[in-house]
Amino acid sequence: MSTSLKIKQLFSFLVVLLFSLSLSAQEKHTISGTITDAANGETMIGTNVFMEPIMKGATTNVYGFYSLTVPAGDYTLKVSFLGYETYTQQISLTKDFDFNLELKESAYTKDEVVVKGEKKDENTKSSKMSTVEIPIAQVKELPALMGEVDIIKVIQLMPGVQSGSEGNAGLYVRGGGPDQNLVMLDEAVVYNASHLFGFLSVFNADAIKGMELTKGGMPAKYGGRLAAVLDISMKEGNKKKFEMEGGLGVINSRLTLQGPLVKDKGSYIVSGRFAYAGLLGGAIADMATKDNDGGTGGFFAGASYYFFDVNAKVNYTLGPKDRIFASGYFGRDVFGFKSSDGFSANIAWGNGTGAIRWNHIFTPKLFMNTSLIFSDYIFEFGAGQAEFELTLRSGIRDYNLKLDLNWLPDVRHNVQFGGNYIYHTFTPSSVSARTGDTQLDLGGVIKYHAHEAAIYIQDDWDISDRFRVNAGIRGSLFAHTGPFDRYGTNEVGQVVDTTKYNVGENVKTYAYAEPRVSGRVMLGKNNSIKASYTMNYQYIHLASLASISFPTDLWMPSTDKVKPQEGHQWALGYFHNFLDDKLEISVEGYYKTMKNLIEYKDGFSPDQNINNNVDNNFVFGKGNSYGAEFFIRKNGNRFNGWIGYTLAWTNRQFDDLNGGNWFPATYDRRHDLSIVGSYKINDHWSVSAVFVYGTGSAMTVPAARYFVNGNIVTEYGDRNSFRMPDYHRLDLGATFNPKQKRPRRFKSTWNFGIYNVYSRQNPYFIYFATKTSEEDQTISIEARQVSVFPILPSVTWNFKF
Amino acid sequence: MNRFFASISILLAVLVGFSSCEKVLDIDLPDAVNGIVFEGYIENGTFPYVLVSRSENYFSPINTAAEAIINALVTPDSVFITVDGVRTAMDKTCLSELSPEEKELALEFLGFESFPDGLDLCLYLKFSMQGEYGKTYRMTAYVEGKEYNAVTTIGQPVELDSLWYKDELPIDSFGSIWCRLSDRVGTDDYYYMWTENLTEGRSMYAIDGSPSFGDRLFQGETIEFNFYQGSNLANDNGNPDAEPWWFREGDTVIVKLGIIDRAVYDFWESVDAASNLNPFSAPTPVWSNFDNGGRGVWAGYATTVDTFVCVLNP
Known part of the structure; x- marks a missing residue:
């Protein structure tokens, strides 16, 4: 079926669907409002609002708003x-009704400990599939590398999601690259989500209230990426009282302040982290600069490193229908070193984001x-x-205006x-750069300017108790405009001519329609089958020199040379809940295709970007990935x-790489297993454990060697044809809440963790060293595996008052 | 509080300091394609020569560099050089056929400071031919039934404007030789650098690091850069006192600058890139100007030389 035919069918479907909305003539009324937490006034995402006896309900959106229209x-x-x-009230609905509610936390009892933030049967009943939600409270209970709680690393424990390498905070979702994830913090795109070279x-x-990862069946409201959406919401701040919390950890210290601006009307939160200066640099530099003899010599002995980040947010309720939010994030990593022979370098990178948002309720059925x-990354x-002297800068800056409307015409x-x-x-x-007094001609700053726009519509339609469908379509447009100089190159890559584009002049425009559909069929009360198809276009690209995500990666727009990435994903899943929804089981299979992926051409070195367009150094290819998640x-x-267990394959094919043959992607993992558990022993102690196992990463290794000029030249084998040893690790953790003789405002907890309990030497990287013996002039080459984290105990102290 | 932070710091330093470790791995490498490798040079005023060898499995043992090179050598059926439309066959010449004096000269020419007894090395050369500026040379080799071709040009040479010696290390008397070069206007030039330390009795070697560079960043301008000492595996004499990159005050050094063509530059750049990979790099293939799957290079050099004594400016 052609794409245009598919799009036509989807549009007809939407028309039928919207027409059906206006058919029902019975008198109806709407109950709507906002649900907040009684303890701190934070709006609650995903709360169930349910009407008996018609057994219909709604869940609150990310702003805590719900609306239900019933006879x-x-x-x-x-x-x-x-x-x-659970709040229960009898109501007689004779007119539209505003109903806001503060929900109270359950009383804690020894026998019944519940985890906050779980929606009971959402996983079988909703039309959403391939989504991951983990309550922050649960994230904080699990053992973490050096005690640093990291939501991304917990997401990596979910099926279909992998990390790039040991300790890496990158996300690789269903065979997609790290650039194919839309990572948003309060709707602002975060282009590089890592500190500490990715650790x-x-x-x-x-500072985080909630998060949701969408691995497949991406709804039409999201776009611009092929693989996944990670939507992270910041806390709004305690509306009731001032609160301070913080912690002292092995790597960094944290402090969060929050409180009301005007009681019950507005609040603020400021949260910061700072990593102790100068400490990590030496170790990391050592690690990155192993010499041929495996020594970790003093070349980078003068290294220093620090990072910090700050999250801040304020919100204010202007009236019953209006609320405004302003939020921001700013973080920097700074690494510096000076060697004994006069070489010095400074590396700094970080994100800055800011968002101003306005919620308005037009009618009880229409929320905006x-x-x-x-967003800025440099x-x-x-x-x-x-x-x-050399200075290099790269970055991306976005100004984004968004309008989202939510119309709830009736309960279905x-x-x-x-x-x-x-x-x-x-x-x-x-x-x-300059050498002596000579300023080298490096072509100045080459910027790329682009406009990206999208419109979408989607309906989550509860057709009957058995069938539910979420169908939508997204129209997207991308235009690369001047000022821009296009350098024309000859067959050996030399620049031979230049085409100039003036300010605002169109260089290349792309426009596409992206249909999205997912559906659910209830098989019984507690089990369902879901399926989805999505088509996505991605107009920005990440050009990476390294096999894992690094801050040196460059963001590039689609241009006349670089076409937008195109992705299709099909997914099918079975979902079953047992024991009153306390036990969830699911199996999902997926198949994805990707087109117009980019890589640097063979033999590229960064200086080839100078006085040239970066995209003149790219080659283009395609990929696929498929697998099953349990x-x-x-x-x-x-x-x-x-x-969670994933069986998966992900492959790439580039005409200009690996002789044009298909090869496994670097993050192709055949088997990926995570076992995660936490157990509350009593009011004071809880313990947790995490075990992970993964097939080794794919890498390219030398196959042959020859001598030129008396030195060894290495010839590599097929791309990614070699597997590193398998990865596995067990972590243990414990949380201690000390007894308080009498209730006090000040509370503290201790987190103890052991990372890599049995000190498995997992490969971080493998390198090949040539050794020349001074005695008998023999030369040997050996493969050496470097592991970074053996058994690592950690202690973190957290406080709150 | 400061004391607290200080103790945390120490804890961390200890934790991280001990955290990275490494071990030697036994791995099964993919099967290698044993390709034919050429290393052929022609320079203004000297005769052309070429060594033909075969690439070997990456882990195959090497006793000495000289032995490894010799063991890998292949005897081609024939090798020809075509210049100005005239095709000339190159002669097979072995070290064993030379007089002791000739052998010593030949080894120095090839960059070997010592050569194990009992081993022989055969190469193809043509004493009667001399490289000339501005001429293009085609090499055609027939090896194991296959034909390989490569073309190189000896361009027009460029002279250095001036040379001086500069202290580079805090340790006394270690330095490098700096020079000023006026790049030609309007032509894309590619350069190659060698040095020969007469005081230390070293042969002429390409400088360590990156001996090739192009003028893309300083087209037509005057620039200053430095020459380091060169070496290769075959001549590493293991002298622990020698700082391999640096010259000492008082050294007498021959500094050689060559003009190379784009294909030769690409070859040397790719050799350089492939030898400077970090563990996260994508693998870099090494180019060749030979067709038909041949590896290696057929390189023409248009060179100029200066003899220089390393003395600090008064």
Whole structure:
């Protein structure tokens, strides 16, 4: 079936669907409002609002808003959220009704410990599939590398999600690259979500309210990426009282302040982290600069490293229908070193984001959010030796205007529509250098300017108790515009001519329609089958020199040379809940195709970007990935945890790489297993454990060698044809809440962790060293595996008052 | 509080300091394709020569560099050089056929400071031919039934404007030789650098690091850069006192600058890139200007030389 035919069919489907909305003539009324947490006034995402006896309900959106339109009559309204007391009220609905509610946390008892934030049967009943939600409270209970709680690393324990390498905070979802994830913090795109060369993510768990990862069946409201959406919401701040919490950890210290601006009307939160200066640098530099003899010599002995980040947010309720939010994030990593022979370098990178959002309730059935968002990522590198100085900068900056409307015409439809516009400025590479008094001609700063726009409409349609469908379509457009100089190159890559584009002049425009559909069929009360198809276009690309995500990676727009990435994903899943929804089981299979992927051409070195367009150095290819994900999760009482297993393949084919043959992607993992559990022993102690196993990463290794000029030249084998040893690791953790003789405001907890309990030497990288013996002039080559984290105990102290 | 942070710091330093470790791995490498490798040079004023060898499995043992090179050698059926439309056959010449004096000269020419007794090395050369500026040379070799071709040009040479010696290390008397070069206007030039330390009795070697560079970043301008000392595996004499990159004050050094063509530059750049990989790099293939799957290079050099004594400026 052609794409255009598919799009036509989807449009007809949407028309039928929207027409059906206006058919029902019975008198109806709407009950709507916002659900908040009674303890701190935070809006609650995903709370169930349910009407008996018609057994229809709604869940609150990310702003805590819900709306239910039902026939006039008498009902029992129930509002429930796991871990909170269910609220019940008799109502006689004779007119539209505003109903806001503060939900109270359940009283804690020894026998019944519940995890906050779980929606009971959402996983079988909703039309959503391939999504991951993990409550922050649960994230904080699991053991973490050096005690640093990291939501990204917990997401990596879910089936279908992998990390790039040991300790890496990158996300590789269903065979997609790290650039194919839309990572958003309060709707602002975070382009590089890592601190510490990827060992830690930029997301501070103390400032985060919730997160959702969409691996497949991406709804039409999201776009611009092929693989996944990670939507992270910041806390809004305690509306009731001032609160301070923080912690002292092995790597960094944290402090969060929150409180009311005007009681029950507005609040603020400020949260910061700072990693102790100068400590990590030496170790990391040592690791990265192993010499041929495996020594970790003193070349980078003068290294220093620090990072920090700050999250801040304020919100204010202007009236019953209006609320505004302003939030921001700013973080930087700074690494510097000076060697004994006069070489010095500074590397700094980080994100800055800001968002102003306005919620407005037009009618009880129509909710609007409009956002003005700023995102910025920069990477800077400066180096000098003797007379030579070099400065390199790259980055991306976005201004984004978004409008999202949520129309809930009746209890069976949830329609979302809207649009957004982004103005991108890419600086893939700007280099300046001088030697002595001579300023080298490096072509100045080459920027790429682009406009990206999209409109979408989707309806989550509860057709009958058995069938539910979420169908939508997204229209997207991308235009690369001047000022821009296109350098024409000859067959050996030399620049031979230049085409100039003026300010605002169109260089290349792309426009596509992206149909999305997912559906659910209930098989019984507790089990369902779901299927989805999505088509996505991605207009920005990440050009990476390394096999894992690094801050040096360059963001590039689609241009006249670089076509947008195109992705199709099909997924099918079976979902079954047992034991009153306390045990969830699911199996999902997926198949994905990707087109117009980019890589640097063979033999590329960064200086080839100078006085040239970066995209003149790219080669283009395609990819596929497929696999099956098995998931069992136990929720509820003392014990919480899950087992996730993924069997997967992901491959790439580039005409200009590996002789044009297909090869496995670097992050192709045949088997990936995670076992996660936490157990509450009593009011003071809880323990947790994580075990992970994964097939070794694919890498390219030398196959042959020869001599030229008396030195060894290495010839590599097929791309990624070699597997590193398998990865596995067990972590243990314990949380201690000290007894308090009498209730006090000040509370503290201790987190103890052991990372890699049996000290498995997992490969971080493998390198090949040539050794020349001075005695008998023999030369040997050996493969050496470097592991970074053996058994690592950690202690973190957290406080709150 | 400061004391607290200080102790945390120490804890961390200890934790991380001990955290990275490594071990030697036994691995099964993919099957290698044993390709034919050429290393042929022609320079203004000297005769052309070529060594033909075969690439070997990456882990196959090497006793000495000289032995490894010799063991890998292949005897081609024939090798020809075509210049100005005239095709000339090259002669097979073995070290064993030379007088002791000639052998010593030949080894120095090939970059060997010592050569194990009992081993022989055969190469193809043509004493009667001399490289000339501005001429293009085609090499055609027939090896094991296959024909390989490569073309190289000896361009027009460029002279250095001036040379001086500069202290580079805090340790006394270690330095490098700096020079000033006026790049030609309007032509894309590619350069190659060698040095020969007469005081240390070293042969002429390409400088360590990156001996090739192009003028893309300083087209037509005057620039300053430095020459380091060169070496290769075959001549590493293991002298622990020698700082391999640096010259000492008082050294007498021959500095050689060559103009190379684009294909030769690409070859040397790819050799350089392939030898400077970090563990996360994508693998870099090494180019060749030979067709038909041949590896290696057929390189023409247009060179100029200066003899220089390393003395600090008064």
